Amino acid sequence: MTSLSSRVAVGLPGLLLAGCLAILPGTASAVIGGHPVRGSDPARQWTVKIESSKGELCSGVPIEARIVLTAAHCVMKGGTFRVSVIDGHMKRRTIVASHVVAHETFLPGRSPSTQPGVDLAMLRLSAPLPPAIRPVTMGGRIGVGDVLTIAGFGLSREGQASTARTLRQTSLTSAGRYTSANSVMVAVDTQTRGQAPGAGACKGDSGGPIMRGDTGSSELVGIVSWSSGPAVQRVRSVCGGFTAITPVADHAGWLSSTARALSAMLDDGPQPERRRGGRQERGPQPPASAAEPWMRPDSNN
Numbered sequence: 001m002t003s004l005s006s007r008v009a010v011g012l013p014g015l016l017l018a019g020c021l022a023i024l025p026g027t028a029s030a031v032i033g034g035h036p037v038r039g040s041d042p043a044r045q046w047t048v049k050i051e052s053s054k055g056e057l058c059s060g061v062p063i064e065a066r067i068v069l070t071a072a073h074c075v076m077k078g079g080t081f082r083v084s085v086i087d088g089h090m091k092r093r094t095i096v097a098s099h100v101v102a103h104e105t106f107l108p109g110r111s112p113s114t115q116p117g118v119d120l121a122m123l124r125l126s127a128p129l130p131p132a133i134r135p136v137t138m139g140g141r142i143g144v145g146d147v148l149t150i151a152g153f154g155l156s157r158e159g160q161a162s163t164a165r166t167l168r169q170t171s172l173t174s175a176g177r178y179t180s181a182n183s184v185m186v187a188v189d190t191q192t193r194g195q196a197p198g199a200g201a202c203k204g205d206s207g208g209p210i211m212r213g214d215t216g217s218s219e220l221v222g223i224v225s226w227s228s229g230p231a232v233q234r235v236r237s238v239c240g241g242f243t244a245i246t247p248v249a250d251h252a253g254w255l256s257s258t259a260r261a262l263s264a265m266l267d268d269g270p271q272p273e274r275r276r277g278g279r280q281e282r283g284p285q286p287p288a289s290a291a292e293p294w295m296r297p298d299s300n301n
Contacts, residue, residue, distance in 0.1 A: 050068070066263070087133075097126065101262065136220040152208030153166065172188060172243060205227070
């Protein structure tokens with residue numbers, strides 16, 4: 001593991017959170033080095049798009065019919081959160097989140113080294129996801145050399161915001177654990193091994209699923225947290241090098257207890273508290289116009 005740590009450290013000056021991309025008009029692709037997800041692809045069933053009223057974009061993964069898992073830094077700015085999915089009729093649907101909870105240890109920072117805590121958060125939706133969107137199965141620990149699948153709605157070309165908001169996926173290989181202020185697993189492009197530009201996460205992919213296994217037995221093993229450029233680069237890059245993953249097996253207790261608490265809540269009940277900067281804050285409130293249906297066709301796409 002010493003060799004991995006030294007390689008990752010080379011890229012540290014370029015480390016950046018992979019998610020929370022400011023939303024700009026236009027559609028294209030996502031995930032550096034990935035390919036667009038077809039309507040019949042299983043990634044459609046376990047990847048959702050999360051947009052906030054603050055104008056930010058992240059990805060997420062359903063773990064129950066009304067519970068979506070994402071990255072904690074995706075919810076730190078507050079606001080109202082909307083989850084978009086493709087239903088069984090290939091129509092885009094949007095559901096508002098009624099409750100938001102971030103891991104109590106998470107403290108936002110400018111880089112992984114100044115961002116202690118567990119980068120996980122959950123959204124409770126105000127209505128169930130369509131039947132075509134299937135909650136994932138939780139998996140075990142990630143091993144070195146495991147072949148993983150990443151999916152997300154982030155940039156496909158770094159620095160070009162118009163290349164976000166279309167679901168893409170690609171394969172990565174686990175390269176081991178990296179620990180600074182937090183502890184993550186690092187995955188890299190199978191061919192470039194993080195030394196040269198290759199596949200990986202970019203802005204907007206944070207909170208997206210990291211899956212392991214074939215189509216019939218895929219399991220969720222992690223959530224995208226941040227990314228860096230390759231270790232060797234002529235032009236500064238923060239995407240397509242090292243993809244940092246928060247492993248779900250490390251936090252199984254929190255995932256189980258938080259999902260159970262959110263499932264037991266009423267939509268008009270108390271909003272769960274989330275911790276930010278040492279202060280407890282209320283989660284975002286549902287929209288004022290409660291008479292409107294929670295799920296509706298998305299007019300943007």
